[in-house]
Amino acid sequence: MGIKVAKFGGSSLADENQFRKVKKIVEADPDRRYIVPSAPGKRFSDDIKITDLLYRCYDMAKSGENFEKEFSLIEKRYNDIISALSLSLSLEDDFTEIKSALRAKVGRDYAASRGEYLNGKILAEYLGYTFIDAAEVIFFDENGKFAAEHTNYVLSERLKRTERAVIPGFYGISANDTIKTFSRGGSDITGAIVAKAARADLYENWTDVSGFLCADPRIVKNPRPIGIITYRELRELSYMGATVLHEEAIFPVKSEGIPINIRNTNKPEDCGTMIVASVSTMRTDDENQNIITGIAGKKNFSVITLEKDRMNEEVGFGRRVLEVLEHHNVCFEHLPSGIDTMSVIVDDSLFSKDKNEIISDLFDETGADSIDVESGIALIAVAGHGMKNMRGTAAKIFTALADANINIRMIDQGSSELNIIIGVNNDDFEESIRTIYGAFEN
Secondary structure: OOOEEEEEOOHHHOOHHHHHHHHHHHHOOOOEEEEEEOOOOOOOOOOOOHHHHHHHHHHHHHOOOOOHHHHHHHHHHHHHHHHHOOOOOOOHHHHHHHHHHHHOOOOHHHHHHHHHHHHHHHHHHHHOOEEOOHHHOOEEOOOOOEOHHHHHHHHHHHHHOOOOEEOOOOEEEOOOOOEEEOOOOOHHHHHHHHHHHHOOOEEEEEEOOOOOEOOOOOOOOOOOEOOEEEHHHHHHHHHOOOOOOOHHHHHHHHOOOOOEEEEEOOOOOOOOEEEEOOOOOOOOHHHHOOOOOEEEEEEEEEEEEEEOOOHHHOOOHHHHHHHHHHHOOOOEEEOOEOOOEEEEEEEHHHHHHHHHHHHHHHHHHHOOOEEEEEEEEEEEEEEOHHHOOOOOHHHHHHHHHHHOOOOEEEEEEOOOOOEEEEEEEHHHHHHHHHHHHHHHHO
16 A cells, blocks of 8 residues: 545635545545645635635734634634534634634734644544644744754654544744744645655645646636646746746655645546656656647846946856845846846846846946846746757747747746746737747647
């Protein structure tokens, strides 16, 4: 018998009907031994997620407002699930403890984490699994950084003694014994951490979509589903906006070679997307024929172009440029360069705050002859191992965009040939993605 870790997102556990679907999925495969739940998500479009309600309650408590009415919505949500599933579990003591902690202003992380904590207790009761509080097995150091080695040791030992368990996602315990959360969507990370500690054969991430699509369906009509994708391809697409899975969830399982399967709780018969280490692993002949794996992108970047004669002969020029950005707490996205020019692509939201100061500092530190800034740039990543050593891929992209009368503002391709980054005007973003998709998929 193998081991599978299954993480279920907020939409998968939004109400009693979703709980029933989850139980059916878990019981359909005895290898699904460790389950990681999120807090209940939206039941309908205008609904409020439990996590957001908890944030609201904490903010009200912090400002001295009475939050009883808002908290009663949380209590009712959980009690309705318990009642509908005919469970004997009572969360009244937990509700009392949480309200007391909120009044004591214990912190936003604690408040937010209680959604997963309470949902985990319900799911464990419903499945007949052992409940393991994540605060007992997930650790952060004194700097708030995830303590991977210590967590893996403690959690591995705990799971060896526990045949089947529910471990709530999203949070752990810090060095000063306070609750600490991962970033929003962090239950994906918890699932990966549990998969590594359990030495799982597979990490299943159950959500409300049947895996990844080749492009955003809001932009491209009926894009091709991605059956198999590598960790590296996923990282490229996640960085550029593909958000089915938290990008940090890749690292714990990647180090152990554990594949991730993105599945749909509402359509468990769908195979979903398998995320693997090697391009050849489990990839079918049809999938090997796809030159590109996916297309993703984001808007609102600026390109800072510095020009200086004999820049290439000046040792430390690039370092000084990046030190200026670091001083202003601005990350760079890409660095396309020429012999006497260096371009730095940055996020508009970070750069615009101190734009004039940054430009002034760049002149002072580099002695650049000129500095030009172009804003309103969108970046599009075209990723796929099929691009490597495939002659004409870049030409196909550029020709398609030229035929669509779209001006390319920037081109950047890494030495791995895994992806090509293209810069276009914000206004051309959607049409560019449709054009590139059509060039390879139609």
